[in-house]
Every structure is written in C-alpha cells, then in structure tokens.
Amino acid sequence: MISQLPPEILYAIMEYVEGPDLLFWSLANKLFYQKFSLFRKLHNLKVTKFWPSLHLYCDPSSKYYFMYPDSDKDNRKLLIQLFDIFDHCPFIFHHVYIGSQMFIKVADRLPRNKYLHLVIETNTDYEELGNVLEKDVVSHIFINEYFEDNETMIILRHMQKLKRLNTLELDYYLPYGGGYDDETDIDSKILKDLIPHSSIKQLSLVERCVSEYGASLLASQLQFTLITKLDLTGNCIKDQGAIAIAKELPRTFITDLKLGSNHITGQGATAIAEVLHQSSVIELNLSSNEISSAGLKSLAGSLKKSKLKRLFIYDNQFSTDQLYILFESLPGSQIEYLSFSEFKDQKTIDSFNANLWKSNLKTIHYQTATNGLKELLESACKSKLEVMSIQGSEIKYGDEEAAIIGNYINKLPIHTLNLHNSAMSTNGLNFLFKNLTSKTLKTLRINQREYDRFDSAGIHEVFKHLGHTHLTNLSIEGTALDDEFLCGIADGIIGSRLRQLSLSRNAGFTVQGILNFTKLMLKSKLSILLFDYCIQQKAVDDETKKKLREILFGSNLHFRGLFINK
Known part of the structure; x- marks a missing residue:
C-alpha cells in the first residue's frame, strides 16, 4: 500500500x-x-x-x-x-x-x-463529463458554473441512472447585471425535470437566482424526490416561493430547510410555521429575511408541536424586544439550538434567563448586555447546555466579567465555552484558570477585542494553572502577544492535558518564535497546533520550509498556519 x-x-x-x-x-x-x-x-x-x-x-x-x-x-x-x-x-x-x-x-x-466527488468549474469538458457519469461512480456533484442548454443535457441524460448520486450542489452564480427573474432563473426550470425520481438526497442552490416562480416549480416536484436537505440560501423566492414550499412540506422527506436571505416576510414565515407540525423538518433557517413580529409569533406558536431542533431567526425585521415571545415557547419544545439577534431590554433578558433552564437548549450564542450575565449563568447551571458562547457587542467582557464567569464555571454543565469580544487582562485569565476544576469543560476559546490586554511577561504564571484543569482544547486569539508569551506558556502547555492549541490571529509572533515554540510542543500532548493569520508575508522561503519539516519529522503533531498572503 x-x-x-x-x-x-x-x-x-x-x-x-x-x-x-x-x-x-x-x-x-x-x-x-x-x-x-x-x-x-x-x-x-x-x-x-x-x-x-x-x-x-x-x-x-x-x-x-x-x-x-x-x-x-x-x-x-x-x-x-x-x-x-x-x-x-x-x-x-x-x-x-x-x-x-x-x-x-x-x-x-x-x-x-x-x-x-465531481467539481464542475470553468472549462469543463462536458462530453468527457458524460463519459464519467455513464460509469455511475459519482456521489456528489458540485457546480459553480452557469448552465447552458447543451451542457445541461449531458447531466440530464444520466441523472436518473446515477444510483450513487447523493448530493447536487450549485453554488453562487449571478448573471451579468445581476437581478432575479424568470429569465435568469435557469436552474429551477432545469431541475424540476431533473430531481423527480433521482437518488438525490441533498440539493443546494446557493445564490443561483432562484425566483418566486422557480421556487414554485421546484416545490411542485419535491414530493417525488428523496430530498432531505434543501438549501436555497441567498436567492429571491419571497413569500410566494416560501408558501409554495410550505404547501408541499408535509409530503416530503425534508429535515433540513435553509431559506435565509430570500426576502421572506411574515406571510411566508407564517405559512411555513403552520405546516411544521405535519413535516419532518428538524432544522429551519429563516435568517436575514424580512419577517415581522406576526411571523415571529407564528413560528413561536409552532415550536411545541413541531420536530424542530435547530432554528435560525437572526437579522429579521421584528423588534428584538419581541424575542421574549419566542423564548416563552422554548419549554416543552424540542429546540436544542437557537440563533437570534442581540437584545438589550430587561423583559427579554429576564424571559431568556427564566426559560433557559426549563428548555432543551444544548447550544446558545448569547449576545447582550452585561447586566444579565449573572442571571444567565445561574440559569445555565440548571440547564442542559453543552456549548455556550458569550459575545460582547457594545460591552466587552473584561476582568469583572471574567470574575463572574469564574464563580460559575465549575457548576456549568457545558463542555465548550466561547468568550468573544473579550477584553480581560492577564489577571482575568488567571482568575479563570486558577479556579477551573470542572471535569466537564474541555474546550475554552477566548477571542480578544483589545490587542494589548495580556501581559506576555507575566503569562507563564497563568499557564501553570493549566495542569490542574481538564481542558483539551484551548484558543487564545486576536491579541498582540509576542515571542516572550510563547516562551512563557510552553511549560504550562507541556504539563497540561491539551490536545489542541490555537494561537491564531495574533499579531506579535515572529517566524523564528513560532518555529522554536513548535519544537517545544513536541514534548506536549498536543496533536494540533494552529497559527493561522499570524505572520504577514507574501512567500515562504525554502529554508523555513526545511526547518519546519525537520521539526515535525517523526511526530504526530499537526501544524497549520504561519503564513498568509497579503
């Protein structure tokens, strides 16, 4: 072999x-x-x-x-x-x-x-493609080209004979001058004849000019397919297209429906909400549309009767102070993942915190003001959460917030904690690590908002605490840390349980500093070391390549990053 x-x-x-x-x-x-x-x-x-x-x-x-x-x-x-x-x-x-x-x-x-897995791009030889398709060895076709009639027929001729074909993915095509209408929506006209009775289970048409009429054409054929995943993100199906799809949902096998960025209003959202309990849909993405408060209310009212486990509803036209309607519907529903826009009003904050521990939520991305942080963590301690992301927007999570999180971190049931837009200093990070004894928490990701908050000279004392934690995955990104920081954390990493370490998007490392640190990490338990977007230079010289190969020779360490093009 x-x-x-x-x-x-x-x-x-x-x-x-x-x-x-x-x-x-x-x-x-x-x-x-x-x-x-x-x-x-x-x-x-x-x-x-x-x-x-x-x-x-x-x-x-x-x-x-x-x-x-x-x-x-x-x-x-x-x-x-x-x-x-x-x-x-x-x-x-x-x-x-x-x-x-x-x-x-x-x-x-x-x-x-x-x-x-066939990737059809520029300069594809469609006659040759037909010869390959004839052999029925294709499971996934990816196309980012515009269909021409003669080219399309090559695929159409074989589609229903491709028993192994599972996924058809058409990605990003906008005609000259842009626009979405019946003239530019070529894909839907073709696919309505292509997908019935085929073996396709996943159909993706992302930014392919699918119009209201095109969505209706596709919807009319869905009941004759085996499709379980339908992705129409970034098109213009509007309410008419959403209503057409909703009408057919109960007669389909669709479990994953993505309709983000399609100019859908409350009317289209309501049509989908009304049939969710009759459908097999467990993931629904209606983000970045034009859904009103009425549409939000309809979706919230459908949660307890539906099979939905994942719902994406951010960036719509309803006011965020209306999100409490959605949160009050969480208890008794099967929702495990909920993605929503930032909210600040106290009524909505209180509603989320009051309903979190009663719900089946396992993953949340929480972006709101600091005043609800303590109550959020108290509710989270009683919840079923596994992954928790706390993101600051106008506020930044600094040492005060780190102290609050540190007081609850060992009580949380989560295995992953993401802290975005952090502005904690070395003292705040020290408080987290020093108090971290949770056997559940395995992954901690900290993304700094202010580059200069960590003190490279004193960081080695902080990382000594890693040996007492059960972390296996640690990310500290978005700082101005330098080579002194790398030297300071090496002993702590070597004495820890860490399997993956990401120091990506840090602005102060040198090439030699990264190479020296990588050499030291061969003594650790690390299997993955990430340095993406750290050094800005246009080319990597042969000598550096040679040094990196020599360092990694015979090891199990995956190294990624170091150089990016500018």
Missing part, C-alpha cells in the same frame, strides 16, 4: 506541493501518518482553479482521499501509478476536479466500492 510508494512518485508529488496552505503537514511524518495518509487534510478545503497541478491527501478521520489533478501527461501517468498502489486501500476516492480526459481513465481504474 502506501509503504510501497516509489521514491520517484513521492518526489514528483513533493514538487507539486507548494504554497502556504500546505505547511502544516510533515511529509515524512511516521511514513505518512503511520502509513494511512499522503498529506494532512487542508483546513477549509476550497476548490478553485488556482490549485497547483496535483494534490493528493487523506483525511484520517473520514478516510477520504482528496485529489486535484490537472491535464498534464506526467500527472496522468503518476495518478494511474497511484491507483495501482492503492487498489486495495480501504479508503474512498473523493473530490476529483473535472477538466481533462484523464478522468475517463480514473473512472476505469477506480477500485470497487469507491466513488468520485
């Missing part, structure tokens, strides 16, 4: 691996992560036409290979050799970027029970 990888193939791959995003892998790292991966999975993997000629890496957790070959003859030869080596690999081939005739050969050589 991978241990049989010939040196010439290894070196050929190395030649193609360039660019800042690939610096967190260690090429010789225990023979490709104990013989299971060629490259560490990229963070926020994003397909673009700017990738180098060939990438091949594996995500050990999902056991997917990621491949981005080009049409180069040498690449073709190399890929065929790799297929021969991996013929009996227990992995799934995933993410193949269409664009050259080599994919016919790829499909021919694909081992049994493996499948392809």
Whole structure:
C-alpha cells in the first residue's frame, strides 16, 4: 500500500506541493501518518482553479482521499501509478476536479466500492463529463458554473441512472447585471425535470437566482424526490416561493430547510410555521429575511408541536424586544439550538434567563448586555447546555466579567465555552484558570477585542494553572502577544492535558518564535497546533520550509498556519 510508494512518485508529488496552505503537514511524518495518509487534510478545503497541478491527501478521520489533478501527461501517468498502489486501500476516492480526459481513465481504474466527488468549474469538458457519469461512480456533484442548454443535457441524460448520486450542489452564480427573474432563473426550470425520481438526497442552490416562480416549480416536484436537505440560501423566492414550499412540506422527506436571505416576510414565515407540525423538518433557517413580529409569533406558536431542533431567526425585521415571545415557547419544545439577534431590554433578558433552564437548549450564542450575565449563568447551571458562547457587542467582557464567569464555571454543565469580544487582562485569565476544576469543560476559546490586554511577561504564571484543569482544547486569539508569551506558556502547555492549541490571529509572533515554540510542543500532548493569520508575508522561503519539516519529522503533531498572503 502506501509503504510501497516509489521514491520517484513521492518526489514528483513533493514538487507539486507548494504554497502556504500546505505547511502544516510533515511529509515524512511516521511514513505518512503511520502509513494511512499522503498529506494532512487542508483546513477549509476550497476548490478553485488556482490549485497547483496535483494534490493528493487523506483525511484520517473520514478516510477520504482528496485529489486535484490537472491535464498534464506526467500527472496522468503518476495518478494511474497511484491507483495501482492503492487498489486495495480501504479508503474512498473523493473530490476529483473535472477538466481533462484523464478522468475517463480514473473512472476505469477506480477500485470497487469507491466513488468520485465531481467539481464542475470553468472549462469543463462536458462530453468527457458524460463519459464519467455513464460509469455511475459519482456521489456528489458540485457546480459553480452557469448552465447552458447543451451542457445541461449531458447531466440530464444520466441523472436518473446515477444510483450513487447523493448530493447536487450549485453554488453562487449571478448573471451579468445581476437581478432575479424568470429569465435568469435557469436552474429551477432545469431541475424540476431533473430531481423527480433521482437518488438525490441533498440539493443546494446557493445564490443561483432562484425566483418566486422557480421556487414554485421546484416545490411542485419535491414530493417525488428523496430530498432531505434543501438549501436555497441567498436567492429571491419571497413569500410566494416560501408558501409554495410550505404547501408541499408535509409530503416530503425534508429535515433540513435553509431559506435565509430570500426576502421572506411574515406571510411566508407564517405559512411555513403552520405546516411544521405535519413535516419532518428538524432544522429551519429563516435568517436575514424580512419577517415581522406576526411571523415571529407564528413560528413561536409552532415550536411545541413541531420536530424542530435547530432554528435560525437572526437579522429579521421584528423588534428584538419581541424575542421574549419566542423564548416563552422554548419549554416543552424540542429546540436544542437557537440563533437570534442581540437584545438589550430587561423583559427579554429576564424571559431568556427564566426559560433557559426549563428548555432543551444544548447550544446558545448569547449576545447582550452585561447586566444579565449573572442571571444567565445561574440559569445555565440548571440547564442542559453543552456549548455556550458569550459575545460582547457594545460591552466587552473584561476582568469583572471574567470574575463572574469564574464563580460559575465549575457548576456549568457545558463542555465548550466561547468568550468573544473579550477584553480581560492577564489577571482575568488567571482568575479563570486558577479556579477551573470542572471535569466537564474541555474546550475554552477566548477571542480578544483589545490587542494589548495580556501581559506576555507575566503569562507563564497563568499557564501553570493549566495542569490542574481538564481542558483539551484551548484558543487564545486576536491579541498582540509576542515571542516572550510563547516562551512563557510552553511549560504550562507541556504539563497540561491539551490536545489542541490555537494561537491564531495574533499579531506579535515572529517566524523564528513560532518555529522554536513548535519544537517545544513536541514534548506536549498536543496533536494540533494552529497559527493561522499570524505572520504577514507574501512567500515562504525554502529554508523555513526545511526547518519546519525537520521539526515535525517523526511526530504526530499537526501544524497549520504561519503564513498568509497579503
């Protein structure tokens, strides 16, 4: 298998691996992560036409290979050799970027029970695409191109024969001049004939000019599909489209419905609310619309009868002081995740705090004034919460708030605490760590709003307390911390239970400081070390690459970040 990888193939791959995003892998790292991966999975993997000629890496957790070959003859030869080596690999081939005739050969050589994820972008050869589709080895098709009739027919001809096809994703297309009307809404006219009786379970049309009429066309066919996830975010279906979809919901298998940013008012929201109890929907996103207080009231009234577990309702036109209507409906509902806009009035604050412990909420992102923080934490201690995010807006969570949180932190049932827009100093952080004995809390993320609040010189005393905590994941981001800080925290990290540490978006580190710290972290229990967006420079020199590889050689440490393009 991978241990049989010939040196010439290894070196050929190395030649193609360039660019800042690939610096967190260690090429010789225990023979490709104990013989299971060629490259560490990229963070926020994003397909673009700017990738180098060939990438091949594996995500050990999902056991997917990621491949981005080009049409180069040498690449073709190399890929065929790799297929021969991996013929009996227990992995799934995933993410193949269409664009050259080599994919016919790829499909021919694909081992049994493996499948392809096709990414259709610019300059796609649609005739070749038809040859690949004919083989029915495709599970996921991603398209960010505008459909032309002759190209569309290539896909239409095969769609109902693609038994492995699970997901069809069309992403971001706006015609010249913009606008949403029946002329620009080409996708809906095509897909209404494509999706019935297909095997598609996930359909995503994000910012694809879907109009009211187009949404109605799609809605009319939903009962004939197996679709469980429908994402129409960023279109213009308005109330007519929302009403059409609502009418069909009880006859569909849809569990995840995303209709954010679609100019839906209270009328459309009410139509959806009225049928939720008859539907299978457990996640509903109506954020960034034009929903009024009447629409909010209808949605709140539907919660206890519905199967909804996740609701996104932020950035709408109802007044935030009306959110208490929604909060009072939480007890007795199945809602576990609720995303809402910031509120400040005391009645709404009191309503949220009074109903939190009676609800089934497991995740909250709470953004409000400081005056409700103590009451919020008291209610949270009696709740079913698992993840809690507290974000300051006009206020900033400084040492006073850190002291309040520290008094409750060991009583909270949560495993993750996120503190955004923090302005706590070294003393505030020390208070949190010194008092943190909770065996439940595993993840703590602190995002500073003021760069200069932490004292690098005194931080080592704070991090000595980490050894007494049960934290496995720590993030301290958005500061002006420097190399002295890295030296100061090293001993505390080494003596802790931490498995993941993020020091991303910190402005004061140098390249050498990060490399020295990474070397020290090989003595720790860390498996992931993140330094995203820390050093601003346009290119990484070969000497630094070499040093990083030498540091990571033979370790289990995933390193990510260090360089960004400016």
